Amino acid sequence: MSHEYPRLFSVVENGSVTTPAGFKAGGLHCGLKKTTRHDLGAIVSEVPAAAAGVYTTNVFQAAPLKVTRDSIGQDGRLQAVLVNSGNANACTGKQGEADAYEMRSRFAEAIGVKADDVAVASTGVIGENLKMDRVRSGIDGLPGRLLGSREGSDDFCQAILTTDLVQKMVCVKLVVDGRDVLIAGAAKGSGMIHPNMATMLGFVTTDALIGSEALQQLLREATNLTFNMITVDGDTSTNDMLVAMANGLAGNRELTPQHPDWAAFASALRYVCEVLAKAIARDGEGATKLVEVQVRGAESDASAAAIAKTVIGSSLVKSAIFGADANWGRIIAAVGRAGQPVNPETVDIRLGTILTLEQSRPIAFDEEEALEYLKGETVVITVDLHMAGGEAVAWGCDLTYDYVRINAAYRT
Template sequence: MQAVSQTGLIKEITGGSIITPKGYKTDGVHAGLRYSKKDLGIIISDVPANCGAVYTTSQFQAAPLIVTQESIAFEETIQAVVVNSACANACTGERGIRDAFQMRKWTAKKFDLPEHYVAVASTGVIGEYLAMDKVDTGIQNFQPGIEPAHSDAFQTAILTTDLVMKNCCYSAKIDGKTVVMGGAAKGSGMIHPNMATMLGFITTDANIESKHLLAALREVTDTTFNQITVDGDTSTNDMVLVMANGLSGNTSLTPDHPDWDVFLQLLAKNCESLAKQIAKDGEGATKLIEVEVIGAETVVDARKVAKQIVGSNLVKTAIYGEDANWGRIIGAIGQSSVNINPSSVDIAIGPIVMLKNSVPQAFSEEQASEYLKNKIIHIFVDLNNGKGNGKAWGCDLSYDYVKINASYRT
């Protein structure tokens, strides 16, 4: 059952998902790429959808990204996305490219679509070839639907080392019409984007041209997906893709539309929710860390400092150990490339002020340790050097992270 809660112009639809917007279906199946879990998923729109996508900045972009970029470039329109887990189909040469195109072809034939209406995504181990006979069987077994079980099946099929599914759904009034947007994502390790290092899929029934959708996605990505980090590594495969099928019936959105800012807020809500869920579910993580930096010379500077702090292994291990070592935060700030006044910095962990104008403040270690037992940790920094504000999200660094990544292929 879906419930709606409202904050400002944007309403959260609790229990909503990637199939809550009008005209979308999903499914996930076990094709045999993994031993027992679902490993092949599909999103399909009832009608062709305008789209926008952003991709990993890795110089080793995987074969599925190459195929997806070709699909989108043809008409800036897609109708389906097929996704496999277990095998990244990255660094697989010409065979990998052929396999990604074959996935596109089989999916298009299954659903009677033009081939360029299908996008392809993969996640998993690098340098291994897809078992294409299993992929073919899985695609033939797709039966997309609109029930919660169909959404769960898709979300399960795209996971790798993730512990939980990641999803969200929000709505807003645009032109007097209810526009709905839902999202699903996977991401647990290798999350350090200079774009968006994960697989993220967002569906909406908004009416918006692809060029404007892409511009909106790029703008919102800078403050959401670009501001998360788990381990400082960037993947070969990852992207965020948004589909907009126009079935809500609003007049086409452009930056001149009176409700353009509402659409940006709607997109930002979905992207931030998915980004925070990914950071929280970092491999071996026990805590979500949110860093807010104010008082920087520029917004970009504030974001850089926030991400420097949340990406510091020393900060991450201190948070895991529930040690209020604010010196590690200072160390991270000092490593950043932005202009800092070293005599004017304030630092607080949660409600506990530890540094004021760069002068240490007396605080209760017991109170700080108690605060650090929480699952969500807030770090606040005021550089007192301007009006730029920014946030970043990450997770702590635990023993389990090493265990997971020491035996990832086995």
């Protein structure tokens, strides 16, 4: 269970992506959004950083993903990420690709780094070409807006939001080789969120010294247990991307699997990803609460994960939770259609600590107590299959009127 892994780190209150040594961030409004909210932002490291990236599994991959893969692929390093919102630069053909490459080279020049040390990410409407005149003027103004303070981080976070309601950031501190190491993250993501990297952008900064391949391995593992376990609406975007930069300024010995603090670093990185993933689920379009589904006793962890994701993705379950209705029948129906091994006679279901189904039989429970529990801001559904030791946790949100309102008129 996610709650039980060792926490050899502490949370830094008010920490952000600029808290680790050597990182600046910023954002501004260049005109891609119809509002006056920020729509272009960047994080820049003082020195080149080891880099890792995880990308959407969607067949249609937006142009900036190609550019970022290329940048990280060159030498496993990045010194900056440039992000725009308001336009996803997806399904935009050769022009879109040229635009994404131009964003990279122009920003690299503006901050005086190599072009292939810059990653590019985009989020927003699909299928419209970028208004590059606005992007260019934004890029030119961005270096003057980069700050090593919380303010710079806030500007960056605002620049990556679309229908998100709140900024999502976290920072933790741990000790490696007797030195303080900081890991921070920022993310956006609200609708179109589903396992396997859905419309979400995530950015991790750390001053740890770690190689690119080791960072890639840890980022992939953390993603599978966190970002890939959230769903808002089952849709997966063309633009998802999670990028990590480790600039080594903490001065530790290089982290490798043999390093005594490897596990601590891994768990801290996973925690950063988990906080961001849960924040994305909680901020799902129209959501009023965070829903956590814990599955235990499955044939395998993978089987548990498939069941957890089916339950968290059920529109009927999500609607019932919005209505604070203890409708465990919909939960068991979702368990039963997940395509996984399930013994139909041995399933327990709990809402919080309230047992509603035991050995697949309904248990009389206090409806008032259940109603009170379901009205809370966080709802935990536990499904125990009593078959073997497989377990997993998935996160999502309720399905509300506002989800429909937001998505019925997003583009127009």
